[in-house]
């Protein structure tokens with residue numbers, strides 16, 4: 796899908812984000828706000844308490860530190876030399892928790908975007924702004940998720956759940 800953001804729009808967003816001493820989370824908040832999308836912070840009633848919650852669209856954003864959440868980048872794959880076992884266990888817990896959260900979100904019909912810390916460097920910022928924009932603005936909201944056909948897996952699961960009672964009936968009939 797083409798990123799249809801205009802040059803003027805992009806430079807306005809970049810100017811808002813590029814201020815100094817900006818934490819990754821603050822940078823993402825500014826990007827989302829620049830797109831004119833209203834959000835809540837740390838939705839307590841949403842699985843994983845996502846950093847940003849866009850409730851009307853049923854979309855959430857997480858801003859993940861590469862080291863703690865084990866991104867595929869260099870920082871995310873590095874492990875301190877001392878206490879390797881401790882770190883391995885800690886990282887495994889973090890990764891497992893993230894996977895649980897993603898599953899819980901999917902079950903409840905939330906769509907999630909993960910923005911990694913390293914994707915907010917000046918070199919990667921334009922692409923990240925485009926990605927967030929596509930997620931929040933260009934893509935239609937999916938309420939309910941099963942109707943769009945975009946999340947084929949989810950809708951297949953929902954269907955199979957809905958017809959679960961039918962096989963029992965056919966078994967009863969085959970007894971006769």
Ligand SMILES: [Zn+2]
Nearest residue numbers: 861866868913
């Ligand atoms: Zn990273």
